[in-house]
Amino acid sequence: MNDSKVTLPWLVIRQDDNGNRYRVGRYATQAEAQRIVDSLDGRGHKQLYWVERIGQNGTGAGD
Numbered sequence: 001m002n003d004s005k006v007t008l009p010w011l012v013i014r015q016d017d018n019g020n021r022y023r024v025g026r027y028a029t030q031a032e033a034q035r036i037v038d039s040l041d042g043r044g045h046k047q048l049y050w051v052e053r054i055g056q057n058g059t060g061a062g063d
Contacts, residue, residue, distance in 0.1 A: 008026035008028055009026075009053055009054045010029060010033040010051060011024075011027075011052045011054060012024040012025050012027065012036045012037055013049065014048070015047065017047075024036065024040070026054075030053070034051050037049045
């Protein structure tokens with residue numbers, strides 16, 4: 001097993017007011033990604049954030 005390769009299958013995605021989607025970051029666990037979404041939602045911006053697993057809807061946002 002190669003410990004130098006880290007798997008980060010969870011994405012945080014942001015959608016702006018124009019419907020454009022951007023990858024905010026990649027995370028090892030769903031819980032970690034959800035904490036990021038919760039912190040971004042708490043800032044009061046009108047952006048939409050969510051967690052998505054790579055491969056869930058194709059290969060992931062932006063791929």
